[in-house]
Amino acid sequence: MSDRLRTTLGPLELPNPVLTASGCGGTGRELAQFSDLARLGAFVTTSVMPQARAGRPTPRVAETPSGLLTATGLPSPGVETFLERDLPWLIEQGVRTIVSVAGNSVEEYGDIASRLRNVPGVAAIEVNVACPNVEDRGRMFGWHPTAAASVVRAVRAYARPGLPVFAKLAPDVTDIVTIALACVDAGADGLTLINAMEGMAIDTGTLRPALTGVSGGLSGPAIRPVAVRCVYQVHAALPSTPIIGVGGVASGLDALEFILAGASAVAVGTALFHDPAAGPRVLRELDEALGARRLGRLADAVGLAHKPAGYVPPQVRPQEPEKEPQ
Structure with missing residues (x-):
């Protein structure tokens, strides 16, 4: 794979x-049967919570046109099992691991961050703020x-100094920019956009919610389209x-669309359910897409859609002149 795909996420x-x-x-074990996880930029774990949850x-899953509805209730092995069983396996495979954390109170977020503080092999923490706050009538953080900002601040306070912290935001808000600004001000090194949108389906056979x-x-x-926006x-x-x-x-073109909008990395999710090897394929297609557009580095494409018409990135490779027929 070419060096043009290298990227940075703050200090990562x-x-x-x-x-x-x-x-x-x-x-990670499930996907490892189909592709080498170490080939990806990073593996983002299922959200880890203080206690195991079924x-x-x-x-709790329903298919919709061009989408998937899930209401899993954030099942989690619990932080103890994660640290004893799952993280050591990922480290053995040479996988760069971003640990997603979740909780039902600010204290729970801080507790998990403190448990990860001195653990080797954690590349970054992703704070899943799409969790109900039991101290605020169950409204999502x-x-x-x-x-x-309160949960981001708690994670930042207890996490290892220098460890990148990303806040994963949901789009079901009036102004996602305001939420993003608050999280960055609270210490987030970066943002993950977006979490799933709230939706509903009704089973027309049972005449009840699906x-x-x-x-x-x-x-x-x-x-x-919502995520790109x-x-x-x-x-x-x-x-x-x-x-x-x-x-x-x-x-790869989906990934490129996000990058042009301003993302420095992309995460493949739902596609993995029908194509468990989608990650390496998307990576290959993205490399091809950058090459076809003569973009010398991924960094040259980040946010390119914000530039004025006619703007040419400095690292765009010159087009080779056509050879005259002999």
């Missing part, structure tokens, strides 16, 4: 910009800038803040 340097999305790769009862939890998170190609808006407001773009990435 990665050989390429393709990651897995949290919750879509299991513990999640909601079935049915990510719905309000003050609440979102999911036990009634509503769920919509992911897949159906939300990609969020990345574009946040990059415009925070051009120096690294962004991981998530939401319906299924091809």
